[in-house]
Amino acid sequence: MPLLQTIEFIAVMVSAIYGILLASRKGMDFVGLFSVAFAVAFGGGTLRDLFLDRHPLFWIANGHYVMWVFGLALFGAVTPRIIHRLEKYLLIPDAMGMSLFTVLGTSYALEYESPLFIASIIGVVTGTFGGVIADIICNEVPSLFKPATTFYATCSFAGSWAFLGLHWWGQSEPVCMAGGAGTAFVFRLLAVHNDWRLPASHMD
Amino acid sequence: MPLLQTIEFIAVMVSAIYGILLASRKGMDFVGLFSVAFAVAFGGGTLRDLFLDRHPLFWIANGHYVMWVFGLALFGAVTPRIIHRLEKYLLIPDAMGMSLFTVLGTSYALEYESPLFIASIIGVVTGTFGGVIADIICNEVPSLFKPATTFYATCSFAGSWAFLGLHWWGQSEPVCMAGGAGTAFVFRLLAVHNDWRLPASHMD
């Protein structure tokens, strides 16, 4: 399906950019840049494909994705000055990757006849796991699990349910995709801008 | 099989409770509580299912498990006072989850015709991986791998072999399950109570 593939390609690219910026900030070399970009761009989708027993994995079936990520990492390694200047926009590719992978994950899960609640969970896993794995690699507490951070998984969850709602309402695939990803993306930007967060559960 | 499903449901519930208590102690919000509970409750079984190529995964085939965990996390997030009071019993749900998932993992592996030693390893992986992944998420050295901690994986291993012994002796499934899980659970409580540990391998 050309639509899904286009969205997937964009999701891979923006996630790779996020990974490269993240690794660059940690002072990694080219191999580190490529590895973190690889983990962020393909981590969530790989977990989704393994969970759904969907083979070949999306990046094995689309070998050119990996070459693009390789090229981006190479570009990032030789132009640290540009990368450095882009660092402050880290939020944008991260939020875009999360939003697009969320609706992709939800959509694939539906295709594999998962129940609705499971489909939303798989959407959230697909949308957020790349970032989690990148944080684990960099030996940080994944920001997803830090005490009371600004909404992240919650945005993914909302986007996933927006997708499911539009789908249930009988809307076409592009509309569901746009509605779901848009909800997650805008919600995330608003959350960061207004510093929305859930209360910590710890009693004091 | 109703017996296996009942045991699995209990194992999921107690593991989720352990995850919620753990995440609550770290001061996480609702999303963190749910995520850690999800990882502890489904991590070991997911790895087992992937290793054995068993699809759909047990929590996709039993979608209500995930909803129960979601409900528990919600309950935990709105009643921090109760959670706080339960924290000192952390050991009990942890030991129960480990014991039950160990015998489930061993039993499923046998069903997939794994050799005995492999079946016991898969039992241990199923029983302990949820806790390992939760520790990795929280950025701690998994207690499983800390120098000379009180017996944990060893209890799981013992429970797995008790199960295999009873199975080889021709006992019925419920007897094997009870014997294996009971062995692991009692061994674990005794180990913590008496502070049993293996000697560290480091030379001094």
Added chain:
Amino acid sequence: MPLLQTIEFIAVMVSAIYGILLASRKGMDFVGLFSVAFAVAFGGGTLRDLFLDRHPLFWIANGHYVMWVFGLALFGAVTPRIIHRLEKYLLIPDAMGMSLFTVLGTSYALEYESPLFIASIIGVVTGTFGGVIADIICNEVPSLFKPATTFYATCSFAGSWAFLGLHWWGQSEPVCMAGGAGTAFVFRLLAVHNDWRLPASHMD
């Protein structure tokens, strides 16, 4: 195929030895030694098998591998003095395991008709992931991702392409294996000896 199995057995053994030395240095007990050895010896190959949907997993199909690793860990736990003396040679089993698993991963990926670039990536994942997972378990930034370390993944990558080059040139399997693994191994030893490293990408 006896050649592949022999190489695989050697790769498992040297990786297990590396894992045991690593865990011993951290002062772990027998269970820790076995677990880290297990992770290093089977981590990369398991990921490869899951990625390629290759079942049963190589260590389930060859149950004796696990027993050998178990035996080695037991030997390591009761002879800390010997282990302590071997610690300074940590580099050798690590480089050998990486080299052998790299060509095994590349070879299996070709067999599953992966495109060349993907086959090389799967070779690198197979060759390096065991070490990455061991580092994550021990709660360190995987050395693979540290700023500007001496070449490691790069050696694996070079070995993988040497294998693919020889394969494309029409050489026999043993020649490809020897050429690829030899390239990775010698490259790694030279890199450590001469402290070759890529420049860090961070701008200063």
